[in-house]
Amino acid sequence: xxxxxxxxxxxxxxxxxxxxxxxxxxxxxxxxxxxxxxxxxxxxxxxxxxxxxxxxxxxxxxxxxxxxxxxxxxxxxxxxxxxxxxxxxxxxxxxxxxxxxxxxxxxxxxxxxxxxxxxxxxxxxxxxxxxxxxxxxxxxxxxxxxxxxxxxxxxxxxxxxxxxxxxxxxxxxxxx
Amino acid sequence: xxxxxxxxxxxxxxxxxxxxxxxxxxxxxxxxxxxxxxxxxxxxxxxxxxxxxxxxxxxxxxxxxxxxxxxxxxxxxxxxxxxxxxxxxxxxxxxxxxxxxxxxxxxxxxxxxxxxxxxxxxxxxxxxxxxxxxxxxxxxxxxxxxxxxxxxxxxxxxxxxxxxxxxxxxxxxxxxxxxxxxxxxxxxxxxxxxxxxxxxxxxxxxxxxxxxxxxxxxxxxxxxxxxxxxxxxxxxxxxxxxxxxxxxxxxxxxxxxxxxxxxxxxxxxxxxxxxxxxxxxxxxxxxxxxxxxxxxxxxxxxxxxxxxxxxxxxxxxxxxxxxxxxxxxxxxxxxxxxxxxxxxxxxxxxxxxxxxxxxxxxxxxxxxxxxxxxxxxxxxxxxxxxxxxxxxxxxxxxxxxxxxxxxxxxxxxxxxxx
Numbered sequence: 001x002x003x004x005x006x007x008x009x010x011x012x013x014x015x016x017x018x019x020x021x022x023x024x025x026x027x028x029x030x031x032x033x034x035x036x037x038x039x040x041x042x043x044x045x046x047x048x049x050x051x052x053x054x055x056x057x058x059x060x061x062x063x064x065x066x067x068x069x070x071x072x073x074x075x076x077x078x079x080x081x082x083x084x085x086x087x088x089x090x091x092x093x094x095x096x097x098x099x100x101x102x103x104x105x106x107x108x109x110x111x112x113x114x115x116x117x118x119x120x121x122x123x124x125x126x127x128x129x130x131x132x133x134x135x136x137x138x139x140x141x142x143x144x145x146x147x148x149x150x151x152x153x154x155x156x157x158x159x160x161x162x163x164x165x166x167x168x169x170x171x172x173x174x175x176x
Numbered sequence: 177x178x179x180x181x182x183x184x185x186x187x188x189x190x191x192x193x194x195x196x197x198x199x200x201x202x203x204x205x206x207x208x209x210x211x212x213x214x215x216x217x218x219x220x221x222x223x224x225x226x227x228x229x230x231x232x233x234x235x236x237x238x239x240x241x242x243x244x245x246x247x248x249x250x251x252x253x254x255x256x257x258x259x260x261x262x263x264x265x266x267x268x269x270x271x272x273x274x275x276x277x278x279x280x281x282x283x284x285x286x287x288x289x290x291x292x293x294x295x296x297x298x299x300x301x302x303x304x305x306x307x308x309x310x311x312x313x314x315x316x317x318x319x320x321x322x323x324x325x326x327x328x329x330x331x332x333x334x335x336x337x338x339x340x341x342x343x344x345x346x347x348x349x350x351x352x353x354x355x356x357x358x359x360x361x362x363x364x365x366x367x368x369x370x371x372x373x374x375x376x377x378x379x380x381x382x383x384x385x386x387x388x389x390x391x392x393x394x395x396x397x398x399x400x401x402x403x404x405x406x407x408x409x410x411x412x413x414x415x416x417x418x419x420x421x422x423x424x425x426x427x428x429x430x431x432x433x434x435x436x437x438x439x440x441x442x443x444x445x446x447x448x449x450x451x452x453x454x455x456x457x458x459x460x461x462x463x464x465x466x467x468x469x470x471x472x473x474x475x476x477x478x479x480x481x482x483x484x485x486x487x488x489x490x491x492x493x494x495x496x497x498x499x500x501x502x503x504x505x506x507x508x509x510x511x512x513x514x515x516x517x518x519x520x521x522x523x524x525x526x527x528x529x530x531x532x533x534x535x536x537x538x539x540x541x542x543x544x545x546x547x548x549x550x551x552x553x554x555x556x557x558x559x560x561x562x563x564x565x566x567x568x569x570x571x572x573x574x575x576x577x578x579x580x581x582x583x584x585x586x587x588x589x590x591x592x593x594x
Contacts, residue, residue: 054527056364056366056367057272058272058273058364058365059364062521063514063517063518064363064513064514064517065363065364065517066363066364066365066366066501066502066503066517066520066521066525067521068366068521068525068526068527069521069527070518070521071522075522078394078397078398078522078529079529081397082393082394082397082529085392085393085396085397086393087392087393088393088394088529088533089390089393089533089536089537090532090533090535090536132540132543133371133539134371166272167367168367168368168369168498169367169368169369169526170368170369170370170371170526171368171526171527171532171535171536171539172526172527172532173527173532173536176527
């Protein structure tokens with residue numbers, strides 16, 4: 001991993017060729033796949049150099065400090081394969097989920113391994129989770145990096161900073 | 177429930193050799209008694225000296241229900257002080273961590289040194305003196321073992337070494353994984369809210385019966401050999417280490433293979449710098465250390481060391497607790513440390529591919545124990561085949577409930593004290 005994994009990486013200008021309506025539709029689709037536990041469709045959104053990251057407030061360097069999730073593409077696959085067994089008890093039975101994604105902003109561009117630039121998008125989210133344990137409201141800030149690949153948008157990076165990332169949080173077995 | 181809370185011998189009836197009563201996990205009056213007889217009396221794990229590495233470093237911690245500050249003063253001494261102003265009860269420290277020689281209460285500006293001593297207060301004429309006989313509360317006994325900091329609210333009683341007993345040797349085994357003999361817990365802690373009584377966690381930590389079932393999903397997907405360590409055919413043992421401590425001793429299994437780093441799920445070719453540093457540091461002993469790996473030990477009541485990760489369990493209420501989890505970091509082992517963070521992040525915490533499933537079990541247990549019948553939890557597994565090993569410890573098979581019985585024996589002893 002390089003420093004591009006960290007939010008402090010310098011952002012370039014918003015790259016050309018990203019249509020706002022198309023990006024919004026992509027983010028809503030990603031949210032729906034996660035809400036509906038459509039693991040195959042969700043997995044297909046990711047690029048090969050994917051990074052899915054949920055830090056906590058003390059995570060300055062994810063390679064040296066604990067995060068809730070710090071998945072590269074291979075570990076995303078492992079996580080989804082565990083869910084697919086139907087015996088990932090933290091998510092079997094599955095949580096009922098619905099999330100809102102809002103305050104969508106194009107933040108800039110980040111150089112990617114293909115020699116192009118990924119679009120960096122910021123958004124806020126609220127997510128209602130219902131399961132036997134009770135109902136829990138999750139919320140926070142998401143940073144996405146999106147890339148055009150083979151004529152479609154793909155997800156290269158998703159960082160989710162929970163508003164309560166400095167406090168104890170319950171089990172998060174679903175895709176956030 | 178038919179057990180009278182006020183009669184003597186209550187815990188003798190609730191805790192039997194082969195079963196324990198459900199009210200131990202659900203009765204608020206028992207939880208209140210535990211706070212005073214265990215959490216505020218016994219030695220409780222709080223944090224690690226490496227979290228306050230520099231003079232005047234501090235970090236907020238939880239000890240039972242208490243908000244405590246782990247500090248290192250300018251002379252290097254470590255303190256546990258209570259985050260409560262002696263004047264009106266406000267919190268003197270609201271940052272989670274930092275570096276400061278003093279704490280100043282925001283309410284009226286009372287200021288304390290990081291050893292708890294009151295330095296000053298504004299407008300002293302109202303008191304007729306510049307000195308008051310007040311200070312922050314202090315955890316009366318603070319001691320550490322290989323940097324693991326424990327606190328006891330009892331002003332006297334058994335010392336930490338006496339409390340740790342044979343478990344100290346397991347912490348030594350952890351430290352021996354470092355070429356410098358040094359453990360650090362400086363990778364930050366995940367905080368996992370758990371809606372279950374804390375004892376369900378303490379019992380589970382050395383329960384070798386559950387892994388193949390609760391963790392079958394991840395073992396199957398990753399092809400992990402961990403499941404076999406906890407099978408009916410395993411040569412690993414569960415050992416009662418005394419004083420409520422217990423371990424899953426996996427060394428017999430690792431010795432069978434005799435492969436360095438197998439305990440870490442890798443081979444020595446993947447971590448050449450680490451293995452070389454270990455051989456340089458320990459000479460002929462290194463092979464044994466590299467083959468046998470780290471301990472899997474539950475230190476009563478709340479410290480769990482699982483090879484590469486450390487857990488600190490703290491209660492919130494009779495039906496809720498917090499699991500704090502971090503990766504072990506070893507002095508002089510940068511190559512291994514990164515891998516330990518990565519593996520640990522994958523395994524533990526709210527989304528961990530192991531601990532999220534354990535936690536789901538704890539929460540379902542707590543829900544189930546509210547059922548009116550049966551009233552008891554069964555802990556007899558392995559009673560039929562327990563033996564005493566060469567060192568005089570009671571030992572069961574890999575999947576036996578020897579660790580639970582060790583826990584309950586100490587719990588009963590402490591709870592029956594006046």
